[in-house]
Amino acid sequence: MRYYLGLDNGGTNTKAALFTPDGTQVAVESVATAALTPAPGFVERDMEEMWRDNCAVIRGVLEKSGVRAEEIAGVGLCGHGKGLYLWGKDGKSARRGILSADNRAWRYPVEWRGNGTEEKAFALSCQHVMACQPVSLLAWLRDNEPETMENIRWVFECKDYVRFRLTGAARAEITDYSGSGLMDLHTKSFSKELLSLFGIESVWDALPPLCASLDIAGHITPEAAALTGLLPGTPVIGGMFDIDACALAVNVTDETNICMIAGTWSINEYPRRAPITDGSVLMNSLFCLPEYYLIEESSPTSAGNNQWFIDQLLPELKAEAKAAGKSVYDILNDWVDSFAPGDFVPVFLPFLTASNVDPRARAAFVGLNASHSRREMARAVYEGIAFSHRYHLDRLMRSRPDRSGTIRLAGGAARSKVWTQMFADVMNMPVETVSADETGALGCCVAVAAALGDYKDAADAAAHMCRSAGRVLPRADAARVYERKYALYLKTIECLNGLWPDMQRFMEEHHA
Numbered sequence: 001m002r003y004y005l006g007l008d009n010g011g012t013n014t015k016a017a018l019f020t021p022d023g024t025q026v027a028v029e030s031v032a033t034a035a036l037t038p039a040p041g042f043v044e045r046d047m048e049e050m051w052r053d054n055c056a057v058i059r060g061v062l063e064k065s066g067v068r069a070e071e072i073a074g075v076g077l078c079g080h081g082k083g084l085y086l087w088g089k090d091g092k093s094a095r096r097g098i099l100s101a102d103n104r105a106w107r108y109p110v111e112w113r114g115n116g117t118e119e120k121a122f123a124l125s126c127q128h129v130m131a132c133q134p135v136s137l138l139a140w141l142r143d144n145e146p147e148t149m150e151n152i153r154w155v156f157e158c159k160d161y162v163r164f165r166l167t168g169a170a171r172a173e174i175t176d177y178s179g180s181g182l183m184d185l186h187t188k189s190f191s192k193e194l195l196s197l198f199g200i201e202s203v204w205d206a207l208p209p210l211c212a213s214l215d216i217a218g219h220i221t222p223e224a225a226a227l228t229g230l231l232p233g234t235p236v237i238g239g240m241f242d243i244d245a246c247a248l249a250v251n252v253t254d255e256t257n258i259c260m261i262a263g264t265w266s267i268n269e270y271p272r273r274a275p276i277t278d279g280s281v282l283m284n285s286l287f288c289l290p291e292y293y294l295i296e297e298s299s300p301t302s303a304g305n306n307q308w309f310i311d312q313l314l315p316e317l318k319a320e321a322k323a324a325g326k327s328v329y330d331i332l333n334d335w336v337d338s339f340a341p342g343d344f345v346p347v348f349l350p351f352l353t354a355s356n357v358d359p360r361a362r363a364a365f366v367g368l369n370a371s372h373s374r375r376e377m378a379r380a381v382y383e384g385i386a387f388s389h390r391y392h393l394d395r396l397m398r399s400r401p402d403r404s405g406t407i408r409l410a411g412g413a414a415r416s417k418v419w420t421q422m423f424a425d426v427m428n429m430p431v432e433t434v435s436a437d438e439t440g441a442l443g444c445c446v447a448v449a450a451a452l453g454d455y456k457d458a459a460d461a462a463a464h465m466c467r468s469a470g471r472v473l474p475r476a477d478a479a480r481v482y483e484r485k486y487a488l489y490l491k492t493i494e495c496l497n498g499l500w501p502d503m504q505r506f507m508e509e510h511h512a
Contacts, residue, residue: 002073004448005061005230006441007054008242009079009158011035011099011264011304014050016057017441018065018072021454023465025436026067029060036096040507041103043353047085047093051165058228069231074452075166075220076444077239079159080264081179082132087154087164094151097158098137101264101300105136106359112198121197124184126275126284126293131359132300135181138200152206155182159239160208166228166236167218170208173238175294178286182207185275185284185293211238213288214451214458237444237451243267243296244288245443250408250434251466253289253459257405258396260389260423260431261439262413266302266356268392269294276399282392288447289458295399297392299356302385303412305363306332308352309381313374329416335375336382337418341425341478341485345376347492348384356391357493360500366492382419383482386426387489393427406430406471410439425478426486435469442466 003026008015014033018026033053036044062069080100088094098104109129112118118129129136134155141148156164157176164170177183177190181198184191189210195201211217220234239245243261247269252259254271261267271292275284287294310318310328321328339345346367355361365380397403407429413419414433424431436442446461455461 001067001071003067003071004445005058005072005075006438006444006448007058007075007077007159007162008245008438008440008444009033009050009054009077009162010242010440011080011101011300012307014053014057015438015441016054016061017438017445018061018067019442019445019465021449021465023436023442023467025438025442027061027065028438028441029057029064031057035099035101039104041106043099043102044096045099047097047161050097051162054162054165055227058230062229069229069234072230072234074448075230075234075236076448077159077163077236078242078245078440078444079157079162079176081157081176081241081243082130082134083158084134084137085156085158085161086148086152087156087161087170088151089153090151094153095145095148097161100132101304101353102137103131103354103359105140106131108136108139110359117197121181121194122279124186124191124194125181126185126277127179127181128279128282129181131354133179133181135194135198135200138203139198142200142202149202152203154208155203155206156208163217163236163239166220166224168221169218171211171217171238172208173211173213173217173240174286175213175241175244175288177210179241179283179296185286188286212290213238213240213244214447216451235452237448239444240288240447241285242440243269243298244294245440245447246410247271247294248288248443248446248458248462249436249439249466250410250432251462252408253462254292258393258407260393260407260409262302262385262389262409262411262423264302264304265298265300266385266389266392267296267298268389268396269296269298270396270400271295272399280398281395295396297396299388299392300353301350301356301388305350305352305385306381306412309378313377332378333416333418335378338375339379341481343379345380345383346372347489348377348380349493349496350381350384350388356388358497358500360504361493361496362500362503364496382422383426383485384489385413386419386422387486389423390426390486403429406432409433420472421475424472424474426482428474428479430474431472433469435467
């Protein structure tokens with residue numbers, strides 16, 4: 001039998017999954033990789049622990065499935081985009097990795113927007129600058145950790161670091177790096193002019209050679225084989241940014257439909273043959289299908305907020321569910337489903353790690369009263385996350401001729417019937433989900449199948465390997481109610497806009 005191995009390094013979990021050439025998910029192994037928060041706005045990860053977790057999930061999925069190493073035809077990887085993983089000249093990680101939820105460098109995009117740097121950069125990168133992009137983080141390191149800057153041998157994105165440890169070959173895969181602020185999207189190459197604009201010219205020689213998603217970018221080394229259980233010489237493809245992998249997994253391979261991912265990040269995207277250069281969308285990047293760009297609206301404002309709610313406000317429910325062999329998510333879904341769309345619950349702003357309205361904005365429940373319990377708050381969290389996606393969708397729709405097409409939903413919300421219906425109602429568009437649980441890993445395996453020639457290209461592989469799990473239509477009455485609730489959500493943000501600068505100033509003064 002022939003199998004593909006997909007690795008998915010997300011914001012919270014490290015996963016390995018095995019798929020067959022027809023797209024059947026055989027086995028999954030997952031481990032929570034710790035995020036460290038040494039200061040407000042800082043979100044980091046121990047890179048050695050991350051590497052050990054990748055080795056552990058590969059070994060685990062092979063053991064769980066009984067699949068032999070010689071049956072693994074190839075390995076594909078995806079990971080969270082943006083953030084920063086630095087390899088040092090001394091042959092080890094230069095510092096802890098920085099995740100995409102990190103907001104330490106928020107001042108740099110604000111400054112660059114004000115002094116015209118972003119406008120000049122946009123002409124080349126086709127992107128508005130974000131605090132979590134490598135360009136912002138490298139500028140922060142330049143000013144705060146000059147010793148780290150001196151030690152940089154390779155500038156990696158998340159999955160490119162993992163592939164480097166698996167193969168020993170340093171490569172910069174284009175879908176990830178095209179969202180980094182370091183690349184000219186017109187020439188599809190790294191840009192010295194961009195580095196100069198951001199004042200980070202010193203890292204030019206630390207940018208790895210570029211490769212494409214479906215390139216064979218290396219092979220499993222004997223050292224990695226001993227740690228993972230894979231065979232030395234097993235091919236490893238370039239892989240891709242996890243949002244590209246999810247788009248492949250839900251079979252979004254042309255301009256017809258929209259991919260929406262409700263994970264740690266709120267990702268809202270679709271492929272297009274030309275970038276949007278009028279500034280109306282947050283970001284253009286290079287898609288894993290070479291004839292397309294990926295048009296993206298995103299922020300870390302999605303289901304990661306729900307995980308925080310469970311961990312911090314429902315600890316005993318989580319423990320009780322585990323003891324009873326139940327899922328806390330099923331209990332939460334029942335709570336949320338006990339309300340009608342028209343029932344008033346507080347407005348929740350899902351800005352626990354960062355925001356899509358102001359880099360200083362914070363999460364909030366607004367409208368709580370004495371009759372409210374954690375059930376109402378749970379419903380508010382579901383609604384607030386859906387509204388944040390709607391905020392991005394409305395911006396994305398400005399670049400499309402009409403509101404036709406279907407939303408293909410992935411991530412945590414796609415596993416919940418009540419949340420999937422809420423997404424359809426809030427967006428007022430049909431929503432489809434896919435049968436695979438691990439969409440990131442499936443997308444990787446779709447790419448492996450195409451790279452190895454088992455299908456003629458990635459679109460053909462996706463058509464054969466991806467299966468719809470059902471279609472949910474918006475309900476007219478619910479859509480009208482949610483339109484009013486969404487207006488309240490926007491008004492809440494507007495009313496709080498003047499608060500964020502003062503709150504940020506207070507936090508910085510007292511942290512110092």
